[in-house]
Amino acid sequence: MQILKFPEGFLWGAASSAYQTEGNNTNADWWIWEKSQKRAEFLKTRQNPAAQYISGVATDFYHRFDEDFSLAHQLNHNASRFGIEWSRIEPKEGMFSEEAFDTYEKILQSAKFHNLTVFLTLHHFTCPVWFMQKGGFAKKQNLEYYLRYVKVVAERLGEYVDFWMTFNEPEVYATHAYFLGIFPPQIKSAFTAFKVVNNLIAGHNRAAPILKQITGKPVSMAFHLSDLQPAGPLGGLVKNLAHYLANEYILRRTVDACDYIGVNYYEHHHLTLFGFRKHSHTSHDATDMGWGIHPEGLERVLLYVQKYNKPIYVSENGLADSKDIKRERYIKDHLYYVHQAIQKGADVRGYLYWSLTDNFEWQHGFWPRFGLIEIDREDLLRRKIRPSALAYAKVCKENQLEY
Numbered sequence: 465m466q467i468l469k470f471p472e473g474f475l476w477g478a479a480s481s482a483y484q485t486e487g488n489n490t491n492a493d494w495w496i497w498e499k500s501q502k503r504a505e506f507l508k509t510r511q512n513p514a515a516q517y518i519s520g521v522a523t524d525f526y527h528r529f530d531e532d533f534s535l536a537h538q539l540n541h542n543a544s545r546f547g548i549e550w551s552r553i554e555p556k557e558g559m560f561s562e563e564a565f566d567t568y569e570k571i572l573q574s575a576k577f578h579n580l581t582v583f584l585t586l587h588h589f590t591c592p593v594w595f596m597q598k599g600g601f602a603k604k605q606n607l608e609y610y611l612r613y614v615k616v617v618a619e620r621l622g623e624y625v626d627f628w629m630t631f632n633e634p635e636v637y638a639t640h641a642y643f644l645g646i647f648p649p650q651i652k653s654a655f656t657a658f659k660v661v662n663n664l665i666a667g668h669n670r671a672a673p674i675l676k677q678i679t680g681k682p683v684s685m686a687f688h689l690s691d692l693q694p695a696g697p698l699g700g701l702v703k704n705l706a707h708y709l710a711n712e713y714i715l716r717r718t719v720d721a722c723d724y725i726g727v728n729y730y731e732h733h734h735l736t737l738f739g740f741r742k743h744s745h746t747s748h749d750a751t752d753m754g755w756g757i758h759p760e761g762l763e764r765v766l767l768y769v770q771k772y773n774k775p776i777y778v779s780e781n782g783l784a785d786s787k788d789i790k791r792e793r794y795i796k797d798h799l800y801y802v803h804q805a806i807q808k809g810a811d812v813r814g815y816l817y818w819s820l821t822d823n824f825e826w827q828h829g830f831w832p833r834f835g836l837i838e839i840d841r842e843d844l845l846r847r848k849i850r851p852s853a854l855a856y857a858k859v860c861k862e863n864q865l866e867y
């Protein structure tokens with residue numbers, strides 16, 4: 465067994481998003497869409513009886529944040545990534561909610577009280593209904609609304625935030641909402657999806673100086689970065705093209721307006737001339753959702769982003785594992801490769817497991833269980849610490865991995 469030490473001051477914790485945990489975000493596009501006819505049609509194509517597709521009260525984080533941060537603290541986390549919901553802050557165009565600001569202030573104060581360094585995400589897949597009625601991020605002129613929201617939040621809540629994240633995974637949002645049609649507004653147009661990606665890039669580049677100027681705190685976003693490997697004839701060519709589109713396109717255009725790089729890592733694919741072989745050509749272990757587990761890929765992704773010479777934080781990495789039989793191994797294996805990347809020169813300064821608690825997994829509903837902490841949906845959303853959370857807590861406490 466080796467003892468792998470992490471750099472001093474390394475940030476350890478977990479990540480979550482507002483809509484997936486807060487509950488009752490009645491002014492969000494998702495809330496309305498979940499109950500719409502359009503969505504009902506889409507659900508006919510999904511056959512998982514265990515799924516609960518309505519977010520409802522989610523994990524009730526909006527009221528139970530103190531309990532959750534206290535658990536994170538008990539688990540030796542020193543950082544937390546979570547989000548705020550634009551549709552709560554600005555439920556109607558130009559109308560900012562004092563109630564929402566008060567609650568978010570309490571949430572942020574609670575995080576600080578529990579000694580958590582805060583990464584705050586401003587947009588994580590959801591938008592206010594009124595904003596979507598105006599065309600959402602498909603219209604460039606609508607960026608003005610997003611920038612106004614960003615400015616108000618920076619002024620009102622900036623004192624509690626250590627790291628800003630303007631957007632979570634712009635291309636995942638754009639492809640799911642505007643190309644695959646599995647998120648609202650359920651559109652299937654490659655052209656619109658591409659427009660949305662470019663508008664989000666512009667949104668980030670314009671939001672970053674506002675956040676910097678008002679708060680002086682580092683700004684980035686959570687980039688969805690995948691480990692892509694070639695397979696078969698012409699696989700190399702396909703890989704290069706896919707890598708450019710999936711990993712490079714947004715990063716290159718926003719990196720100058722990033723003080724650090726947030727890396728969300730879940731995916732590893734082998735690319736062939738005819739697309740990608742899902743997850744692997746070998747027999748990688750898989751999560752409850754069938755996603756291949758491939759920790760080595762994280763090292764490659766981290767070394768790849770190192771070329772931009774910015775501090776790197778793993779802003780998401782995790783798995784659905786309801787029985788908690790793979791999570792400890794998963795975390796330790798990924799951390800081993802984070803450590804390898806650091807040894808080879810990547811400036812990685814933190815790791816945030818996805819997610820602190822089980823939560824609403826978007827189009828899949830509640831059945832995928834990503835949490836370090838179980839949410840018992842049969843028992844008043846009782847929080848139960850999973851054994852893997854304790855194994856991770858030891859790593860966080862000692863700032864080292866026994867491997």
Ligand code: BGC
Binds near residue numbers: 636688728825
């Ligand atoms: C998203 C999360 C999601 C997780 C697991 C990430 O890409 O940011 O919202 O829950 O993947 O699917």
